[in-house]
Amino acid sequence: MINIVISLCVALLLARCTPLSVLSAAASGDAERGAQIFTQGWADAPACSTCHHTVTGQYGFSIGPSLAGIAERAGTRVVGMDAAEYLRQSILEPHSYVVSGYRDIMYPDYRTHLTEQDIEDLIAYLLTL
Numbered sequence: 001m002i003n004i005v006i007s008l009c010v011a012l013l014l015a016r017c018t019p020l021s022v023l024s025a026a027a028s029g030d031a032e033r034g035a036q037i038f039t040q041g042w043a044d045a046p047a048c049s050t051c052h053h054t055v056t057g058q059y060g061f062s063i064g065p066s067l068a069g070i071a072e073r074a075g076t077r078v079v080g081m082d083a084a085e086y087l088r089q090s091i092l093e094p095h096s097y098v099v100s101g102y103r104d105i106m107y108p109d110y111r112t113h114l115t116e117q118d119i120e121d122l123i124a125y126l127l128t129l
């Protein structure tokens with residue numbers, strides 16, 4: 001029993017350390033959990049909602065572009081990238097593509113804080129917007 005618990009812990013640790021691949025296709029995200037990470041932050045990384053609105057006409061200032069309707073826009077941003085790939089890149093490598101009219105000041109270290117599952121959950125949530 002102890003062995004099983006130890007193997008599970010090692011497996012979890014390894015999974016946590018697996019490098020995030022920027023271009024691997026989105027698989028099975030949990031949009032509800034993604035929404036939670038978006039609004040509350042996770043693992044010492046700031047909440048996305050600090051800088052992004054998600055509803056058209058949302059009141060108040062935001063540093064980043066509104067993500068209302070991003071599910072449709074995402075697939076049109078970079079030639080050859082579908083929506084999920086673009087969203088993944090936007091989170092892990094925000095410098096790669098800077099939205100016109102905005103500065104390159106998105107928090108750059110999500111890749112060191114979030115797990116593969118966290119990213120999948122965020123993408124699943126963003127695809128509902």
Ligand code: HEC
Binds near residue numbers: 063065074094
């Ligand atoms: C410190 C502020 C800040 C935080 C925190 C932040 N962003 Fe951003 N984000 C920006 C800015 C500024 C841009 C526009 C510049 C660029 O494209 O990098 C942007 C761009 C984006 C884009 C591209 C939007 C488009 O229209 O193509 C996506 C998607 C995105 N962010 C998602 C996220 C997600 C998901 C999180 C949380 C995991 C997050 N951002 C956290 C500031 C932030």
